[in-house]
Amino acid sequence: xxxxxxxxxxxxxxxxxxxxxxxxxxxxxxxxxxxxxxxxxxxxxxxxxxxxxxxxxxxxxxxxxxxxxxxxxxxxxxxxxxxxxxxxxxxxxxxxxxxxxxxxxxxxxxxxxxxxxxxxxxxxxxxxxx
Amino acid sequence: xxxxxxxxxxxxxxxxxxxxxxxxxxxxxxxxxxxxxxxxxxxxxxxxxxxxxxxxxxxxxxxxxxxxxxxxxxxxxxxxxxxxxxxxxxxxxxxxxxxxxxxxxxxxxxxxxxxxxxxxxxxxxxxx
Numbered sequence: 001x002x003x004x005x006x007x008x009x010x011x012x013x014x015x016x017x018x019x020x021x022x023x024x025x026x027x028x029x030x031x032x033x034x035x036x037x038x039x040x041x042x043x044x045x046x047x048x049x050x051x052x053x054x055x056x057x058x059x060x061x062x063x064x065x066x067x068x069x070x071x072x073x074x075x076x077x078x079x080x081x082x083x084x085x086x087x088x089x090x091x092x093x094x095x096x097x098x099x100x101x102x103x104x105x106x107x108x109x110x111x112x113x114x115x116x117x118x119x120x121x122x123x124x125x126x127x128x129x130x
Numbered sequence: 131x132x133x134x135x136x137x138x139x140x141x142x143x144x145x146x147x148x149x150x151x152x153x154x155x156x157x158x159x160x161x162x163x164x165x166x167x168x169x170x171x172x173x174x175x176x177x178x179x180x181x182x183x184x185x186x187x188x189x190x191x192x193x194x195x196x197x198x199x200x201x202x203x204x205x206x207x208x209x210x211x212x213x214x215x216x217x218x219x220x221x222x223x224x225x226x227x228x229x230x231x232x233x234x235x236x237x238x239x240x241x242x243x244x245x246x247x248x249x250x251x252x253x254x255x256x257x258x
Contacts, residue, residue, distance in 0.1 A: 006256070041146055041258075080149060112153040119254040120159070127257055 004118035005037040008129030010045030011060035020128035036074045036118040047077040049104035068106035133257035134169035147258030155197035162201035175220045195224030200236045
């Protein structure tokens, strides 16, 4: 089956991102395809490389980046939601006159059209939120 | 199908959910919106945020008809639980080009059971 994943909450505060990650990993191990992972609302906060969580617990951002690299996953952060919350890549920083960027490896910033396409192209769209 | 479960203010889900609907409308899909639980408050008429410095985005719902989003299902039980009735909601309409551009109401009140059947029929369900 082809799945698309929507993550609507940020790391740690809600378990949504953990559940989404665990589902994604399990689906891949079972031989399914992940068409796209789309991060919306506070979910965009999964895409900052600036987190330093305690060492004795999971690193939510890094394991998304690692999983994406391992499986060639397409992880998209919504540009509108990212602008509201301060997640930027170099292009966004330049375009909006900011003095830095913070996007984590494996994530790309794009529009809501990517979410709509993800819903259309996959067999199932799963929404992980609060 | 876009399922809306939260009140218009207090969290951002209603506003950002509406943004998805408006952008999604450009993709020529067969869409509808559902309002359940506190989501029914999104359609309440007479919203006024002037005391709180937060943008009142309720007028945006009026544009949905122009974007071909003309099926807004509101759950009856959710209205009743909150002491609301159809008359408390904004009068949202759309123009039917197949019927001489007659103006028709976009909001339909449905029961929980009818909603369940509607959801069965969807290809994609997003919820906010």
